[in-house]
Amino acid sequence: MLESLELEKDPDNISLSAQNIHKYFGGVKALEGASVVVSKNKLISLIGPNGSGKTTLFNVISCWSPKSHPDDLLEEDEVKIQKRFLDGINRKFGGKEESEETPSEEVGSVDFEDLRLDGLNAHEAALTGMMRTFQTTRNWPKLTVLENLLVAPQHQTGESFINIFFKRKQIEEEERINTLKALEILDFLEITHIRDQIGEELSGGQLKLLALGRLLMTAPRLILLDEPMAGINPTLGNKIMDKILELKVDSTIFLIEHNMDVVFNYSDEIFVMARGKIIAQGTPNEIESNKEVIEAYLGADY
Amino acid sequence: MAGIIPIDIVSHTSLIIVYASTLILLTIGLNMxxxxxxxxxxxxxxxxTFGMFTSWWLLQILTFALPWDSSMYLINNLIIQALFAFVMVGILGIASEVLVFGRLKRLAANPRSFTVASIGIGLVIRNFLAMIFGNFPKPNRGGTSIAALPFDIDIGIKQTLIRNDPFFGNQGIFITxxxxxxxxxxxxxxxxxDYMFRKTKLGIAMRATSDSVELAQVSGINTRKVVFYTWFLAAGxxxxxxxxLRANQPRFSTLDGFMMLLPIFAVVILGGVGSFRGGIISAFIIAGVRQLTVIIFTQFQSPGGLEYMIEDFFYRITGIEGLVITFAPGYADGVGFLVLIFVLLFRPQGISGTVEATRERV
Amino acid sequence: MAGRILKYEMDEKLRTLVVGFALAIPILYLYIYALLAQTNKSIFLIGTVLAILVFFIGALSLDLEVGSVGLPNFGKVAFFALGAYISTLLYSVYRWPFYHIYGIGPIAQFLFSSLVAIIICALVGFLVAIPTVKLRADYFAIMTIAGGEVIRLILQYEKRWFWAPAPVGPPQQVISNRAIVEFTTGLYPFNKTLAYFGFTFFEDSNLGSVFLWQIVVIVIFILIAITTYWFVQQIRKSPYGRTLRAIREDDITVTSVGKDVSRFRWQVTTLAACIAGLAGIMYAMTFKAFEAGDFRPFLTFDLYIFIIIGGLGNSRGAFAGTALVQMFLRAAQVQEVKENISLYLGSESPVIGPLFEFLQLDVFINPDNMRLVILGVILILFLLFMPAGLIPEPKTNNEKYLKQLTPEERMRSDEAVSARQSLTERERIGNEDTTEPSSKF
Structure with missing residues (x-):
């Protein structure tokens, strides 16, 4: 069923494709071959019970943690090293073609548009135009809200040490443009009034909005949101959701959320995760009637 | 081959064992x-340092306060001195928690502040001792012995196994x-x-506190008490x-402890934080590497050794003397640091530990 | 109790003022007392000024790392040592042929040796930084202490390279820097007192005589200090410095917006190593003779005391802390002060002496250690009750950014702020739960 759905998708229109991702923490299997394909300019949700590996999948996609090799769990260390060693010798001297192995299928891969993300550092992944937020609201407590936004733009001239002394004009010009952009984003998120406050004075909801604003400063094409509505009241949550919907014009949005009303009202497509695998995907209507999902998510006797 | 001094292998081994045991004993508290x-x-x-000086101070007090003959056992009893040091340093540990670290924790200070504060406490204690007792190395007066022990090993093991052998030189065990x-x-x-940590109620409470203070509190553990016990035991x-250690040295000074700082950190990090058995292995590694450096570098520096060979080689090519690095046995103090650096670079979690050395990940 | 009063019941500025005076007045009193006990007061004064300037640059270097990026570097002393050793060896021990060019030779050699020293410091700083900047704060501290000790051991034991060759006999461990001496002795007009030029202020006020070269050295040091200060301030004010502050507060978020945190960290560490090397060169010129044993980790601890008392993350604080503590240290070294300390607190004092005798303590109140005890206690008190220091890091504001906008844009933004504020106020009155207290989870 999963393959048939993937075939329907137009390859030019795919924003993110993560295939067969494995992740083990010691002996704990967090992800066991999870695969997601996200189309452009859609709002896609990822739901699933606690501990089903949603955040881990986000971490692997955004290169915050390396994915595991499927063999890692199966074999003892020494056997594994021996196998890798022998593989290497075979490849080098035994005339074994590299193409015989298809590592992407076995190991899994993460592609963002045309880019293979495997092996990138977290900041390099962020530079490709894929931004993420975190479950806990992180900010820079001693910086003002405006500064919080101004740190975010990528490839600033003023961030190179030499340029501080030799490209002052250019830095000033860039700062001006960034300031205007930051004010615009504050306006868009309706938090202009906290412009002059410092990070540690903000409330939980304001911090969530600030995290969103920081991410918008970089003009991302794909936004990974990890529970944007956790821990804030429903009124503000809906406001944040409306803002997120407006972003759909320019970017793809992929979010983890526990609020089912929001997920089923706003999403174009829903992925359901359980025990480290994607067990179902489809439009909200399809998911709502999916027996497997209800069993996994809410328990068998729902 | 020219330039080889016969190596006293047995004696070096006994030195390694003694140094490693000292390291093990001194790192248990740090690890806790x-x-x-x-x-x-x-x-x-x-x-x-504080333990060294308090035990010595007890000896002074007893020597002057009690008539020497009647209370020989009491005055010269190493175990009594050590127990006194246990209590005094334990109290010092609790004091540092009450006065500084506990307050810092309540202020939710960052890890940097804890590091600086602990260095500040070290500065105060070290200089306080130097102020009271004097900065120069103290001779071990009074002739500490182990009179209270039931068996008489007062002489220690001093046995020369081989004497003046052309190949082995002298081989002997010298352990006091x-x-x-x-x-x-x-x-x-x-x-x-190790047993206490894994099996007893207090040890389990300590481990629970180390995992999560809030969770431990919810489970009905008095974490404040556990923290105090930890400080008392660790410092004690x-x-x-x-x-x-003090009793074994001919003289001691206020800088002795500071000189041990990096070796003991090397042992804890190499062994793995929270792993006492890993600490045993790493103490032997550090002690072994240190002693090996002394042996090898002494060989290198001997007439006709590597140092002279290199110097001679470059002198023939360039005509300049002294184009060589010095293999001073004094580098043995630094080799522990090098081990530490390599451990932190390549295996930061230590032999069997679980604590990540790199910064927090998501 | 005192802590509670300091913490809650005082305005921040007032508290800074009170604590500042509480520290400064006794220190000044002690310093003046020590000064009056001197026979040649001007030498004492000039020595203090030079020491303050040298350690100010060292403190700036440390503050750039600890205050700006949050890397607790405890191996700073290694760069002091490298700067001092390399510049001195290249200038005073190994002489290049161009030293003998008349007129500019010595100066060229001096500048060249200083440059080499700074470059080597940068290289070593870079090599140390690359593997260490990823580590946790306390592991970074241990690593840097260990690295500093390794460098000190090398300087101590490599007698072929780092010891001063003596004309007769084996090389000497003590190295002497002859830079200031060579530029001044015998050179007119530097070797004349100020009175020679008609400026008799120092003689008139009974401070002893001051040579012109001393004034010249002070002026050069002040110029170097001002340049370094300007340099550090430029970094702090730039977008680069803003990102550094963000890294100090939360490096994960900085990574998540696509910035290479390690790059910023190693750049700052390397830069700070250069500045520390500069301080080391000045150290060698000021203190003239030194050896490897002078560069133990305790010197780094001193720098920490300076910046924590002065205030982390701002250069003026580094100066205030350095000046106060250096004055205290200098004053406490004077023989008369020492004697008074042991008179009132030592075994000669009427109350404490018998007590110590009763406790069988061979009391020997060592003033050198006593001043470090006092400093350590002050350091801990500051960490507990005034973590921001005497001069706290200035609170950031948006004025800098809003100033760049055109007046219309600025007015529009300000209006939007006030409009949104009043709107939110109304919303809050209407709907009580719009804003929640900050939740940290």
């Missing part, structure tokens, strides 16, 4: 603090009675603490070890 309270206590080095006690005590203490064991 590290694993339960989750910060590196740089003042630990000064806990060692104090060193025997240090070895026995370190083995005993490390297994007791350190003081105990320091008293034994």
């Amino acid at each position: 603090i590290y694993s339960v309270l989750k910060f590196s206590n740089f003042a630990h080095a000064e806990f060692i 009675s104090f060193e025997v006690i240090i070895i026995l005590m370190s083995i005993g203490t490390v297994f007791t603490v 064991i350190t003081g105990f070890g320091a008293a034994l």
